[in-house]
Amino acid sequence: MDLKTDLKTYLGEKKALVEAFIIGYFEEPIAPGILHESMKYSLLAGGKRIRPVLCLTAYETCGGNGQDIMPQAAAIELIHTYSLIHDDLPAMDDDDLRRGKPTNHVIYGEAMAILAGDGLLTEAFRMFSNNDKVAPAMLLQAINELSAAAGLFGMVAGQAMDIISEGKAHDKKTLEFIHRNKTAALLKASVRLGGILYNADKAKMDSLTGYGEAIGLAFQIVDDILDVTGTTEELGKPQGSDENKNKMTYPAMYGVERSKAMAKEQIDRALQSVELFGPKALWFKEIANYLLKRSN
């Protein structure tokens, strides 16, 4: 870990490693070709790769070399990508644009988009289950955690609550449920997985858990704020789309200023949580500050 590198370079390098791994992994043709294309289209449509980067950072902050868990970090990105494809479907959020590009079903049709999502989710577990450098028991524990956070005790539950809450009277409990599950759970898991795969001790795991939870919540609050204050160009999708869908968001519930303060509170909590790692916590801290200040 070269402490002289700045965050932009650090994130860029990690992102490049993750993308190179994904590109290599999906190089072999898969039949039918259109399914393969459809998965690659969304996998390679850009994005910050923040979940794998968090996983790699956690593993390295604990003392490991990120290269050793690249399949596991990349698998989280497959799950994130599947969730975007399914969320964008006409029956769900009905979004035509994502990161400035047409969404998967706009290009490949609804059936192929559903299957591309199903394929990515299933393949993520295959990718995750293979790694000679990690003890089988740790891999299993990680799969258990990942499937909870991506499914019924996280993302899928959050998205379901989001869908059924559209247009309903906003209440704080539901808003928190949605955000805690839909976005924060997988971000938190991304951080914790790095620790689990390293077989980190309880003190380190507690530190990672606090950090992951706090940045997960901050991430979604910032997302909500950007939907109100960002430009369509910055966001790569129509500005104000949450409001148009009458989604429960932090700015709608608390106003923009209070929401900003709430995000800041979480980031402060995140910074506090990783004090245990001393100077090694540098990248965790830089990432937390970046997540607060990002514009897309």
Next chain:
Amino acid sequence: MDLKTDLKTYLGEKKALVEAFIIGYFEEPIAPGILHESMKYSLLAGGKRIRPVLCLTAYETCGGNGQDIMPQAAAIELIHTYSLIHDDLPAMDDDDLRRGKPTNHVIYGEAMAILAGDGLLTEAFRMFSNNDKVAPAMLLQAINELSAAAGLFGMVAGQAMDIISEGKAHDKKTLEFIHRNKTAALLKASVRLGGILYNADKAKMDSLTGYGEAIGLAFQIVDDILDVTGTTEELGKPQGSDENKNKMTYPAMYGVERSKAMAKEQIDRALQSVELFGPKALWFKEIANYLLKRSN
């Protein structure tokens, strides 16, 4: 294994054990309640539970007690159920009826049906990853095999090919690809998983592989034939629906009589494959014969 029991009792007992496990597993409320309900609706809509039964039978034929791998056997049924929910969606096969009941999206809407499928698929891997009675390395290998067979090297690939081949000129290569992947891959894996979880030796695994592959192919040929010759009441869905959708099927390609002979050939191959197990192969043989003669 009581050799005096007849097959109907055997299948009924195993099915009851699998269903009791699934009911117990999903007893705890999951939020939102509608997601929970939607998953349970399809999970408990009936069905032969043939995949878990095959997995349990393989494990017991190798020498184990099926109770020890109940979570793993049941997890396969979660994956099968998710695939039915997604296959029935309007954007996919657009089926309103399954096992004589309205399909998931007809009751819960498309968004919730997509999420119920996503939730079941993800939870299946969580369920599968937990078992103190099986060595972690064997569980990992099984997860690897299951995710291949359920995803890009099996079911998802087969369903994708099925969707894009609708209405196209039928050819034997595509027909075989669809059947080998869409249905046979998960059936074959169900049998092999029992052996992997038992840590069976190579000779036993070869025997299970041959059996699983053969009954997998026979199963789909019989399904195709029943769609032509069965009644809507027996099938629990409209008779002739494959033909109406211009699906590639064995009867459409080879005619009913030749298809019946092909199914019989596979069943003979299956019976041959399990000779290695001697008298212990009884249930495998009975199941193979039953799969050939079933009427739904």
